[in-house]
Amino acid sequence: MLFPSLIASALQRLSDSILLLRYRRRPYREYYRAVMKRRTKLNPRDAVGGRWEMGSKGQIELLQRYGLMPQHTVLDVGCGSLRGGLNIIKYLETGNYTGVDISEEILEAGREFLRGASLEGKRPNLFYTDNIEFKEVQGKTFDYLLAISVLTHMPPEDIETLFANLHKVMGDRSVFLATVFLSKTGSIYDTVMRRNFFYPYEWFRDMGARYGLTVERDEKGDAKQNLLVIRKQAAST
Numbered sequence: 001m002l003f004p005s006l007i008a009s010a011l012q013r014l015s016d017s018i019l020l021l022r023y024r025r026r027p028y029r030e031y032y033r034a035v036m037k038r039r040t041k042l043n044p045r046d047a048v049g050g051r052w053e054m055g056s057k058g059q060i061e062l063l064q065r066y067g068l069m070p071q072h073t074v075l076d077v078g079c080g081s082l083r084g085g086l087n088i089i090k091y092l093e094t095g096n097y098t099g100v101d102i103s104e105e106i107l108e109a110g111r112e113f114l115r116g117a118s119l120e121g122k123r124p125n126l127f128y129t130d131n132i133e134f135k136e137v138q139g140k141t142f143d144y145l146l147a148i149s150v151l152t153h154m155p156p157e158d159i160e161t162l163f164a165n166l167h168k169v170m171g172d173r174s175v176f177l178a179t180v181f182l183s184k185t186g187s188i189y190d191t192v193m194r195r196n197f198f199y200p201y202e203w204f205r206d207m208g209a210r211y212g213l214t215v216e217r218d219e220k221g222d223a224k225q226n227l228l229v230i231r232k233q234a235a236s237t
């Protein structure tokens with residue numbers, strides 16, 4: 001029914017603005033963590049943006065399009081409640097999936113989905129992180145990194161932290177697939193209670209260059225979000 005869903009979304013907007021006010025002087029991710037906590041309590045599938053079946057199937061298909069095989073390793077940055085992770089874990093050899101997220105609640109929801117799908121035996125590594133500096137996975141590089149609908153919720157300073165730390169988890173042949181919202185005005189802006197961030201492609205490209213990374217666009221990405229393909233720059237000979 002339309003009416004109750006309108007009331008629910010109005011209430012959600014109201015509670016987001018109250019949270020935004022409460023967290024206005026704190027680092028952005030503390031606000032977003034509080035948003036995730038509240039949304040996970042309501043519905044751990046909707047908390048990561050809904051479209052569960054499509055998001056789940058689409059993520060493994062995307063990785064396979066880039067050559068993923070069962071023996072590869074995957075780092076799922078902002079893995080959430082394992083919407084994409086479950087299918088990836090199922091496909092990969094035991095122990096080859098790692099997920100990190102800034103929300104303990106959404107990770108716990110993911111662990112529950114994992115038990116529900118009887119996939120604990122695949123021994124995925126799930127880590128809470130305060131910020132994306134990869135301390136939890138230190139010393140390990142991954143064949144594939146994935147961030148679906150994550151950079152879309154990150155302010156510039158957190159994306160810079162992410163890019164600055166990618167060298168720790170990427171080898172020379174690693175491929176990082178990340179979805180973003182590309183700016184329609186050429187500048188950086190955010191919308192919807194600071195929960196969607198838009199950036200010009202050139203901003204990502206230049207940031208990548210500062211940290212030894214190439215950032216390319218894949219035009220075949222999801223219609224709602226754009227796909228970036230990030231690799232380490234080839235060492236000059």
Ligand SMILES: C[S@@+](CC[C@H](N)C(=O)[O-])C[C@H]1O[C@@H](n2cnc3c(N)ncnc32)[C@H](O)[C@@H]1O
Pocket residue numbers: 029032033036047048049055077078079080081082083084100101102103106131132147148149150153154158
């Ligand atoms: C829209 S959900 C997408 C989750 C998952 N990638 C998927 O496709 O289902 C965004 C996720 O990114 C996480 N997140 C937001 N900012 C983050 C950051 N700075 N570092 C790591 N995770 C972050 C959120 O907690 C949330 O679980």
